Amino acid sequence: MQMYPEQIVKALINESFHSRRLVVGMFVLVNVVMLTAGWLWPKSFTGSTSIVVDEKSIMEPLMKGAAVATEMADRNRNAREVILGRRIMGQVLERAGWLADHPTTLEQEGLFENIKARTTVTPVGRDVIKIEYRDSDKERALFVTKTFADLFIKEMIAQKESETRSAFDFIDKQAQEYQQKLAATEEEIRQLRSSNLDARPGSDIELSARLIALNTRIENTTTELREAQMKGASLERQVNGEAEVTVLATREGQFRARIAELQAKLDTLRLSFHDTHPDVVQVKNQIQDLMAEASAQRERREKAKPSQRSEQDETVVNNPVYQQLRRELSQNQLTIDALKARIAEAKRLLQEEVNRGKGLHSGDARLVELTRDHQINREIYQDLLYRRERARVSMNMDSDRQGSNFKILEPARSRPSPNAPRFWQFVLGGVVLGVFVPFGLLFARLRFDPHVRLANAISERHKVPVAAIVPHLWSPGELAGLRKELVMLALVVTVTLALSATLSVVRLLGVL
Incomplete structure (x- = not known):
C-alpha cells in the first residue's frame, strides 16, 4: 500500500x-x-614547524655562466630526502628514545617506515618548507618535529659549507691548472721567438712589404739597365763612326797638302818649262793621281758606317770628340756593370726573403695560435681568480655562520591531528x-x-x-x-x- x-x-x-x-x-x-x-579511540597529535629557505644557492653567484642553478622542485625534493634520510632518521630515533630497548635491524627498519609514513614535508610558497609529524603522544610529536627541524637546518648548513668548500677547491684547482697552462704557453712563445726572431704578429705583412720593395727595385733597376744598354749601343756606334770619319778626313787632308805642294812645284816648273816638259807632265800626272785618290777617300768617308771599324791611329786617338765619346762609353759601361750588380744583389736578397718567408709562415702561424691561446687562458685565469676570491669570502662567511639562509619561521607546536x-x-x-x-x-x-x-x-x-x-x-x-x-x-x-x-x-x- x-x-x-x-x-x-x-x-x-x-x-x-x-x-x-x-x-x-x-x-x-x-x-x-x-x-x-x-x-577508546587512540589520540593523534600533529607537530608542525615551518622553515624559511633562501631561494639563492651559494653555487649560483659563484658559478654564474658555468653551471645551472638548482630548480625549486629539485630543492623541495632534496629537502624531503634530507629530512627522511637515514642520517637524520637515526638521530631522531636515538633522541626520541626508540633505540633505548636496542631494537634489531629489522625492527629499526619498521620504525623508519612508520615514522616516514607519519611525517609530511610540504612546500609552502617558494621559500618555506613545512614539516609535520603525527603521533599519539603529544610531547613526543612536538619533540620529534622540533628535532626534525633542528637536524634539517644543521644538515643543510653542513651541506652548504661542504658545497662552498667544494666550489672553492674546484675553482682553485682550475686556477692552478690555467696558471700552469699560461706558464707553459709563455715559455713556448719565448722559445719560438728566440729561435725565430722574425716570428711575431704582423711579420707576414712586413715580409710582403719587403718582397714588394725588392721586386720593385729589380724592375726599376732592370729598366735602368736596359736604358743604359741602349745608350751604350748608341755610344758604341757613335765612337766607331767618329773614328772612321776622323781617319778618312786625315788622309784627305794629306792628299790635299800633297796636291798643293805639287801644284806649287808645277807653277814653278811652268815658269821655266813648257807643259810638254817631262817634269811638268810628271807633276801633272801626280796631281791627277792624288786628286783621284782624294775623291775616292771623300766617297769612302761619306759611305763610312759606325760598325766598320778602322784602325785607330794617333790622329783619331787625339780627336777631342772621339775622346769625349770614349769617356761617355766607359762611364756608361760602369753604370751597366753597377746596375747588373744591383740586380744580382736584389735577386739574392729576394731569394733570401722567400726562403725566410717559408719558415716564417709556419713559425708565425704557430706564434699566432700560441698568442691566441695565451690570451684566452689569461682571461679565463683572471675570471677564475675573481671567482676564487668570492668563494673564499663565502666560505669564511659560512664558517662564521654569517651566510646562513635557514631559519625557523614558525616554532614547533603540537595540536590534535586535523584528520583524526x-x-x-x-x-x-x-x-x-x-x-x-x-x-x-x-x-x-x-x-x-x-x-x-x-x-x-x-x-x-x-x-x-x-x-x-x-x-x-x-x-x-x-x-x-x-x-x-x-x-x-x-x-x-x-x-x-x-x-x-x-x-x-x-x-x-x-x-x-
Whole structure:
C-alpha cells in the first residue's frame, strides 16, 4: 500500500510510542557505544614547524655562466630526502628514545617506515618548507618535529659549507691548472721567438712589404739597365763612326797638302818649262793621281758606317770628340756593370726573403695560435681568480655562520591531528545515530510488516468501507503507569545526554 508522507510520520509516531522502550534502549545503546568508541579511540597529535629557505644557492653567484642553478622542485625534493634520510632518521630515533630497548635491524627498519609514513614535508610558497609529524603522544610529536627541524637546518648548513668548500677547491684547482697552462704557453712563445726572431704578429705583412720593395727595385733597376744598354749601343756606334770619319778626313787632308805642294812645284816648273816638259807632265800626272785618290777617300768617308771599324791611329786617338765619346762609353759601361750588380744583389736578397718567408709562415702561424691561446687562458685565469676570491669570502662567511639562509619561521607546536575524529564528533554522532537508527528500524518494519496500522488500508485491501474507528481507552491505572514510564524514559535519555556532554567537556579540557 502506498503511504503518504504525513501518514508515514503518523505511523512512525504511533510505532515509536508503542515501542518506546525499544527506541529509548536503542538510543541509549548507540550513545554508549559511540561514547565508548570515542573514549577508546587512540589520540593523534600533529607537530608542525615551518622553515624559511633562501631561494639563492651559494653555487649560483659563484658559478654564474658555468653551471645551472638548482630548480625549486629539485630543492623541495632534496629537502624531503634530507629530512627522511637515514642520517637524520637515526638521530631522531636515538633522541626520541626508540633505540633505548636496542631494537634489531629489522625492527629499526619498521620504525623508519612508520615514522616516514607519519611525517609530511610540504612546500609552502617558494621559500618555506613545512614539516609535520603525527603521533599519539603529544610531547613526543612536538619533540620529534622540533628535532626534525633542528637536524634539517644543521644538515643543510653542513651541506652548504661542504658545497662552498667544494666550489672553492674546484675553482682553485682550475686556477692552478690555467696558471700552469699560461706558464707553459709563455715559455713556448719565448722559445719560438728566440729561435725565430722574425716570428711575431704582423711579420707576414712586413715580409710582403719587403718582397714588394725588392721586386720593385729589380724592375726599376732592370729598366735602368736596359736604358743604359741602349745608350751604350748608341755610344758604341757613335765612337766607331767618329773614328772612321776622323781617319778618312786625315788622309784627305794629306792628299790635299800633297796636291798643293805639287801644284806649287808645277807653277814653278811652268815658269821655266813648257807643259810638254817631262817634269811638268810628271807633276801633272801626280796631281791627277792624288786628286783621284782624294775623291775616292771623300766617297769612302761619306759611305763610312759606325760598325766598320778602322784602325785607330794617333790622329783619331787625339780627336777631342772621339775622346769625349770614349769617356761617355766607359762611364756608361760602369753604370751597366753597377746596375747588373744591383740586380744580382736584389735577386739574392729576394731569394733570401722567400726562403725566410717559408719558415716564417709556419713559425708565425704557430706564434699566432700560441698568442691566441695565451690570451684566452689569461682571461679565463683572471675570471677564475675573481671567482676564487668570492668563494673564499663565502666560505669564511659560512664558517662564521654569517651566510646562513635557514631559519625557523614558525616554532614547533603540537595540536590534535586535523584528520583524526574528535570526541565531540563521537558524541554528536551517537545522538544522531541514536535517533535515526530506531526510527530507521521502525520505518523498515512499517514497510515490510503486513499488520494493518491505518484505516484506509482496510478499504484499499478488502474493498470494504470503514464505518468507524474505535480508539484505545486507557484506564486510570494505565495512565499513571504510562506517565511514570515516560518520566523514567525521559530521565534515561536526559542522563545519557548529560553524560555525553560531561565527557565532552572533560575531554576538551584535557582532564582525562
